Amino acid sequence: SGPATAVFVNGEDARPYSWPWQISLQYLSGSSYRHTCGGTLISPSWVMTAGHCIGPRTYRVVLGEYDLTTQEYNEQIRSVGSIVVCTCTYTQALMSNDIALIKLDAPVTLNDKVQPSCLPESGEVVPHNEPCYITGWGRLYSGGPIASKLQQALLPVVGHSVCSTSSWWGNSVRPTMVCAGGDIRSGCHGDSGGPLNCKGRDGRWYVHGVTSFVSSRGCNTIRKPTVFTRTSSFINSNNTVHL
Template sequence: MLQTFILLLLQTAYVFGCGTPTVKPDTNRIVNGVDARPHSWPWQISLQVKHGSRYHHTCGGTLIGPRWVLTAGHCIWPGDVYRVVLGEHDMSQQEGTEQIRDILRIIVHPKWDIDHVANGNDLALLKLDKSPIMNDSVGVACLPEAAEILTHGTPCYISGWGNLYTHGPMPDKLQQALLPVVEHSVCSRSDWWGINVKSTMICAGGDIVAGCNGDSGGPLNCLGQDGRWYVQGVTSFVSSRVCNEVKKPTVFTRTSAFIDCILKNYENVMIYYIQIN
């Protein structure tokens, strides 16, 4: 039954237009992190936490269905109040493309343990109170096939509003950076991440470019052979010393390892896709 749901979801998501931004990402000149082309990653969201009477950016996330956001388990703390901002680019100003949604339900992976990050399962699903309006600034990313493994060196892109460098400032504008995939056999070497990286994770980068605080929960965007962008990873952790430590690539929860888990929690995403098509 679940495999049928997976097949239907993939088929209907294709019709819906996942992973096909109206504004094409600029992937030609990426050496280090740079400002992203506005709204070229329309599934990127800002997860914001309420402090006092105001909300502040705390993590990234990915819109994977009309009412569902994928983010990291470590971004969620019991008792905190969150909201999701879609269609965001420059946080220093109102651009008119922003859509704000409250969160109706939070599902953190049952095996996520904040005290044992290296055990994996750093994943959470957020159900929005209502669907955003899909347009040039807001869209959904594609989900990869279950168990898909990317080859070493596959060019992928991290996006987010995280610190520009260790203890550095947070940017106003959405950033992106090229992070080539580091295969598990390399990333798990003793002089890399060793036993801290599991097969349910995906490593990318490992040189002078990395994710940093505030990028957590955001997507690892990888272009598929069909020309669509897939969220192959959810930003999980970097070195505790500095964000861009050599041989310590950014580690992501590998989305393809959790497809069954994701679909079990939101079969109505598939139902929604069918209803609108």
């Protein structure tokens, strides 16, 4: 298994600005910035992404983004103030605790195109077969071009008791992870660090996962669903993310 190198198969263009907490994490390459990972706005000053997205680079966060190739004048761009990678022994080999928080250098302006996500309660587990959506600017097929418009794909959740069986992911999957997908019909992995969006009973969308890793055999591998860091494992009693 390896980091979820963005691929969207069976995805579709999202309705513009329908996932207003989705962000684009970009790094400086030469004189321009390139999209590298997704992430989730969780408050006006904080973004949640995957730990493996963070390296010794210069980053910026773009919010209110839909088409990466077009300036749409709804974007808000923020530099990174500080980065907190989980001190809870994030290990590249196991991809466990694959989560990081980015503090923006200035709060964003909230509007209909930029909104923080709802977060689940501490310890909350999404039931098996729950229909959730991954979102991001993944490649449209392996080795293909990156999608310019934000993509979404429906991925049913695979319960931990199923996902951790030997014919699925086995003991690679910890209780602090969520599995989703893993059949031919489902979409593929989106951007690393991006959200797994699941609808709550109250009709609102909650971000239950941070896209972490996928099978090295590629996407749409049977019984090898995309694996996410389970957000609720890192939420404290105040309903805030704590690393």
